[in-house]
Amino acid sequence: xxxxxxxxxxxxxxxxxxxxxxxxxxxxxxxxxxxxxxxxxxxxxxxxxxxxxxxxxxxxxxxxxxxxxxxxxxxxxxxxxxxxxxxxxxxxxxxxxxxxxxxxxxxxxxxxxxxxxxxxxxxxxxxxxxxxxxxxxxxxxxxxxxxxxxxxxxxxxxxxxxxxxxxxxxxxxxxxxxxxxxxxxxxxxxxxxxxxxxxxxxxxxxxxxxxxxxxxxxxxxxxxxxxxxxxxxxxxxxxxxxxxxxxxxxxxxxxxxxxxxxxxxxxxxxxxxxxxxxxxxxxxxxxxxxxxxxxxxxxxxxxxxxxxxxxxxxxxxxxxxxxxxxxxxxxxxxxxxxxxxxxxxxxxxxxxxxxxxxxxxxxxxxxxxxxx
Numbered sequence: 001x002x003x004x005x006x007x008x009x010x011x012x013x014x015x016x017x018x019x020x021x022x023x024x025x026x027x028x029x030x031x032x033x034x035x036x037x038x039x040x041x042x043x044x045x046x047x048x049x050x051x052x053x054x055x056x057x058x059x060x061x062x063x064x065x066x067x068x069x070x071x072x073x074x075x076x077x078x079x080x081x082x083x084x085x086x087x088x089x090x091x092x093x094x095x096x097x098x099x100x101x102x103x104x105x106x107x108x109x110x111x112x113x114x115x116x117x118x119x120x121x122x123x124x125x126x127x128x129x130x131x132x133x134x135x136x137x138x139x140x141x142x143x144x145x146x147x148x149x150x151x152x153x154x155x156x157x158x159x160x161x162x163x164x165x166x167x168x169x170x171x172x173x174x175x176x177x178x179x180x181x182x183x184x185x186x187x188x189x190x191x192x193x194x195x196x197x198x199x200x201x202x203x204x205x206x207x208x209x210x211x212x213x214x215x216x217x218x219x220x221x222x223x224x225x226x227x228x229x230x231x232x233x234x235x236x237x238x239x240x241x242x243x244x245x246x247x248x249x250x251x252x253x254x255x256x257x258x259x260x261x262x263x264x265x266x267x268x269x270x271x272x273x274x275x276x277x278x279x280x281x282x283x284x285x286x287x288x289x290x291x292x293x294x295x296x297x298x299x300x301x302x303x304x305x306x307x308x309x310x311x312x313x314x315x316x317x318x319x320x321x322x323x324x325x326x327x328x329x330x331x332x333x334x335x336x337x338x339x340x341x342x343x344x345x346x347x348x349x350x351x352x353x354x355x356x357x358x359x360x361x362x363x364x365x366x367x368x369x370x371x372x
Contacts, residue, residue, distance in 0.1 A: 001057045005064075005118045007126075008053040016062035017053040018042035024105040030315065031163050050074040054119050056106075064115040066104035068123060071095025072130060084136045085156045085169055092201050097133040099123070104137075117186070120150060124187045127174055133198050135174075138167040141331045142277040145256055148214065151176075151185035155206040158260055165270030165319075166262065168212055175199030213259040220251060226259055227330065230283035233301040238361050240302035241280050241354050249347050256336040260329050262322040268329060269306055269320040276313065276334040278306040284327030289319050297365050298323075304358045310334060 001012055008014045021043035026036040036043045050073055056064035069080060075095045081087055084100055101123060106115045127135060138161060139147050147170055156169040173179070175196025180188035215223055224247075227233075233240075242250050259282065262268060268279065271291050281301050288297040288305070296318055299305055309316050341348045 001060050001062075003057050003059065005054070005056045005122055007122070008055050013055050013057075014048075014053060015042065016057070017055050017065040018044045018048075020055075020062040020065050020107065021103060021105060024107065025103075028108060047080075054122055056115050056118060058110075063107040063110045064105070064119055066119050066123070067102050068126070069100040069102075070126075070130065070132070071098045076100075084138070086136070088205060089134055089202070092198055093133055096130065097198070099127060099130075099132050099135045101135060101137040116146075121187070124174075124190055128190060128194065131194075131196075133173070133175060133196055134202055135172045137170055139170045140164065140167055140275060141258075141260065141279075142275040142333055144168060144212075144258055144331065145333055145335070148216075149183060149185065151180040151183055151187060153179070153206065154212040154214075157211045158262060158266065160265070160267040160270075163270070165267040166260070168260070171206070173199055173202050176203060211261045215254060215257050223254075223259075224250075226328075227254070227282055230301055230328070233282060238300060238303055238358070241304045241351070241358065242302075243354050243357075244350055245347075249350070252344065252347060253340065253351065254330065254332070256333060258331045260331055262327040262329065264322055264325045264327075266322040266327070267319055268322060268327075269309075269316050269318075271316055271319045275316075276306070276310045278304055278310050278332045278334075278337065280304050280330040280332070282328040282330055284325075285323045286327060286329075287321050287323050289321060291319070297362055299362075303361070304355055305329075307355050307359065310337065 001016060006013070008017050019040075019042055022036050022041045025031045025043055026033055032043060035045060047069070048067070050069070052068045052070065052073070054066050054068065055062050069076065071094065076086060076090075076098070080100060081090070086098065089098065104116060104119065106113075123135070126132075137147075137152070139152070150172070152170040152172045154168050155171050158166055158168050161167045174191040175194065176199055177188060177192045180191065213223065213226055242253075245253065268286060281299050281303050283301055286299045286305065287295055288299060290296055299320070305320050306316070308314070340351065
């Protein structure tokens with residue numbers, strides 16, 4: 001196969017896309033095992049019959065791929081309309097003015113490179129050529145900051161995607177040049193003065209985004225007020241991640257964070273998920289459950305979750321599930337935490353001490369639950 005970034009046109013390209021999906025999702029992450037073709041080592045489904053695939057080929061092998069649905073190829077079916085919350089947007093847009101992006105994956109050896117950005121550049125060029133007014137995707141929390149930088153924004157409530165866990169519905173509006181410029185999107189200049197007709201109406205529809213509060217989009221006082229809104233955050237006797245930190249240190253710790261509101265039974269973390277985001281429970285209660293469904297621990301406001309996968313670089317060992325509605329969690333992504341550990345050793349040492357205290361408390365709670 002010829003090296004490059006392109007829409008898959010040949011059977012060879014498509015097969016390379018499906019096999020990379022299988023390698024990353026099924027073999028690497030243990031996801032969608034029931035949907036994989038284990039003889040051909042391919043991951044595909046009926047939706048591929050009317051979707052486009054983008055592949056990145058290097059040295060004759062696929063190192064990146066994504067799937068793109070465009071309403072100009074085929075009208076969106078009921079499954080996609082419901083999954084991506086399209087109904088309200090189809091009231092003002094035609095199918096061919098909408099696209100959906102999913103199943104983006106990059107070979108492990110090339111993560112952190114420009115591969116994902118190259119694929120999104122091709123999507124953006126396609127959107128401009130076809131005069132697409134809105135693009136949609138579901139984002140896992142650990143990718144949120146990356147998508148925000150590209151110009152995507154949350155627009156609907158979070159939910160649990162089967163086999164993956166918590167996802168945040170996001171969309172991009174190519175005609176919103178001012179927003180793209182403000183966030184520093186590399187694609188902002190591509191869409192300027194393109195004559196989009198529905199930008200204002202789309203922005204009005206998503207102006208009250210439920211479920212996600214982004215640190216960089218509100219002032220510090222409002223953000224901290226939301227963090228400390230639940231009185232139980234400071235009142236219970238369990239170790240707290242922010243214990244012993246000054247207000248200035250807390251602000252640096254949460255600089256790139258987001259607050260996510262979850263509904264009852266949302267899988268904040270799914271077993272075997274490879275993501276390394278840590279979360280702080282701000283309000284409500286969550287349960288840590290083993291793959292067999294047994295309760296391992298109950299987590300209360302102020303405690304940290306997801307720390308084992310972050311520090312050990314191993315897939316999640318248990319599922320963490322919202323036990324009630326309106327559970328709020330603070331998402332601390334891996335790149336931000338890694339920068340903290342590298343460049344702010346004093347603050348990092350305080351943070352690590354609090355994480356250790358939280359882990360010790362969890363061990364005691366586990367022992368009490370198990371009766372030992």
